[in-house]
Amino acid sequence: AQSVTQLDSQVPVFEEAPVELRCNYSSSVSVYLFWYVQYPNQGLQLLLKYLSGSTLVKSINGFEAEFNKSQTSFHLRKPSVHISDTAEYFCAVTGNSGNTPLVFGKGTRLSVIA
Amino acid sequence: ETGVTQSPTHLIKTRGQQVTLRCSSQSGHNTVSWYQQALGQGPQFIFQYYREEENGRGNFPPRFSGLQFPNYSSELNVNALELDDSALYLCASSSPGRQETQYFGPGTRLLVL
Numbered sequence: 001a002q003s004v005t006q007l008d009s010q011v012p013v014f015e016e017a018p019v020e021l022r023c024n025y026s027s028s029v030s031v032y033l034f035w036y037v038q039y040p041n042q043g044l045q046l047l048l049k050y051l052s053g054s055t056l057v058k059s060i061n062g063f064e065a066e067f068n069k070s071q072t073s074f075h076l077r078k079p080s081v082h083i084s085d086t087a088e089y090f091c092a093v094t095g096n097s098g099n100t101p102l103v104f105g106k107g108t109r110l111s112v113i114a
Numbered sequence: 115e116t117g118v119t120q121s122p123t124h125l126i127k128t129r130g131q132q133v134t135l136r137c138s139s140q141s142g143h144n145t146v147s148w149y150q151q152a153l154g155q156g157p158q159f160i161f162q163y164y165r166e167e168e169n170g171r172g173n174f175p176p177r178f179s180g181l182q183f184p185n186y187s188s189e190l191n192v193n194a195l196e197l198d199d200s201a202l203y204l205c206a207s208s209s210p211g212r213q214e215t216q217y218f219g220p221g222t223r224l225l226v227l
Contacts, residue, residue: 004156032214043118043204044157044218051214090156094214101147101170102206102216104156 002027002093006105013081014113021076021108023065023091033074034092034102035065044090050074051096086112118143118207118219126225127195135190135222137205145169145213146188148180151202151221163188164213192224200226 007022025031032051036044048059055067065076074091088109092102119138127133139146145164149157159172163182177193186207192199202223206216 034215036218043120043220044206046215046217049215092156096214101159101162101172102149102157103159106154106156 002031002095002100002103004091004093004103004105006091006108008108009106010109010111012111012113015083016080018079019077019081019085019110021089021091021110023074023076023105025072025074025091025093027072027093027095029095029097031093032096033065033067034094035059035063035074035076036090036092036104038088038090038107040087047076047089081110081112083112083114085110118205118217120203120205120219120222122222123220124223124225126227128227129195129197131195131226132191132193133195133224135192135203135205135224137188137190137207137219139186139188139205139207140209140217143207143209143217144186145208145210146182146186147206147208147216148188148190149204149206150174151204152198153201157204160190195226197226200224 003026005024013019034049035047050067058064088107091105147162148160151157161171162169166182181189202221204221206218
């Protein structure tokens with residue numbers, strides 16, 4: 001079984017400042033890792049994912065996350081945030097051995113302040 | 115390409131009633147998963163359907179049931195509604211050979227009074 005811990009429930013940050021949203025996972029098997037974003041009153045949108053290969057993965061809107069197996073982490077970063085990045089961010093994990101469900105963290109609310 | 119769609123968007127029911135939520139998967143996707151997201155929480159896995167059969171289930175009671183149809187659309191049925199069933203219900207679909215990557219619909223918000 002897998003579990004996910006998102007260490008910060010809320011992260012306020014000023015516009016154009018950098019941000020890091022932390023995610024740690026637990027699993028007895030090798031994993032796939034995901035970040036999803038949820039804007040108010042909407043569903044989840046896939047932001048980026050790590051399946052294999054390079055441990056640094058990037059999204060089209062400037063976010064990146066690095067898979068660190070030794071620290072069991074998959075932190076999300078952006079060097080300069082915009083007002084439009086205000087949303088709830090969810091880290092999720094699944095085992096890579098077959099049809100296992102996504103296990104989500106409780107989410108981090110990113111609030112970008114003008 | 116059409117994304118995942120869900121209906122209705124909002125629903126109000128009373129305790130003890132039954133509800134059916136519907137989901138159309140993204141074009142080419144044959145696996146559908148359902149999640150419950152309570153207020154302020156992350157989504158919790160309910161079950162998954164693949165080729166019209168249940169293919170995994172989370173820690174939800176039997177009054178949560180589902181169906182998948184030949185066109186890969188799906189239904190979530192909840193019987194004997196309880197107040198704690200109030201939540202956002204999310205459907206996600208994934209493609210053959212890439213079942214780990216799930217694409218979500220906008221959700222159905224259910225309020226049980």
